[in-house]
Amino acid sequence: MIDLCRFREFVMSFFSRLTPALLVCSVIPIAAAQTQNDPGEPGVITGKVIDSVGHSVADARVYVKEHNRPQIGAVRYVATDENGQFRIGKLRPGDYDVYAVPSDSTTMLSRWVQRVHLPKDRPVGMVTVQIGTSAKRAGS
Numbered sequence: 001m002i003d004l005c006r007f008r009e010f011v012m013s014f015f016s017r018l019t020p021a022l023l024v025c026s027v028i029p030i031a032a033a034q035t036q037n038d039p040g041e042p043g044v045i046t047g048k049v050i051d052s053v054g055h056s057v058a059d060a061r062v063y064v065k066e067h068n069r070p071q072i073g074a075v076r077y078v079a080t081d082e083n084g085q086f087r088i089g090k091l092r093p094g095d096y097d098v099y100a101v102p103s104d105s106t107t108m109l110s111r112w113v114q115r116v117h118l119p120k121d122r123p124v125g126m127v128t129v130q131i132g133t134s135a136k137r138a139g140s
Contacts, residue, residue, distance in 0.1 A: 043091030043123035045116050049084045049100045050130050056084030057131060059103035064088050067095035067115060079103070093120040100129040 049060040063077040080086045080100075088098075099113040112132070116125035 041090045041092040041123075043093055043118040043125075044087065044089045045091060045096060045098060045118070045125045045127060046087045047085070047098065047114075047127040047129060049080050049086065050128060052130060052132060056080075057100070057102065058082045058084060060084070060086075060100045060131065061103065061105070062086045062088065062098065062100045062129065064091065065097050065099075067097050091118060091123065093118045093123040096125070098127050098129060100131050102131060 045064060049057040051057055058080055060080045061077050065071055076088060078086050078088055096116045097113050098116055112129055114127045114129050116127050118125050
């Protein structure tokens with residue numbers, strides 16, 4: 001005859017080891033499916049960085065921060081292309097401060113700030129940020 005106590009221990013031990021594995025195997029495909037199909041936030045800010053005389057600034061760093069909200073986590077930034085153009089995507093609708101610094105700057109602080117509003121119905125914004133005369137011009 002089967003010892004019911006040992007059988008119960010065996011079943012409990014078996015399922016206690018199996019449950020975490022089943023849980024992981026069932027959660028991973030769901031999480032992967034959600035992240036693969038998630039387009040992120042719809043907002044985009046595009047623009048151009050120019051110097052004080054209107055020349056394009058290549059390799060400038062352009063930062064974006066939600067207006068009147070504390071910065072939490074990593075600061076989002078991109079570098080301008082050879083024509084001084086940039087694009088920052090996956091932003092939620094709202095107000096943003098966009099600022100730029102020359103590539104040779106040792107700080108991310110800038111007095112050259114532009115405000116951009118991304119409305120909920122069409123969260124796309126364009127901006128031109130002018131920075132100082134010491135910036136590296138495109139093509140130079």
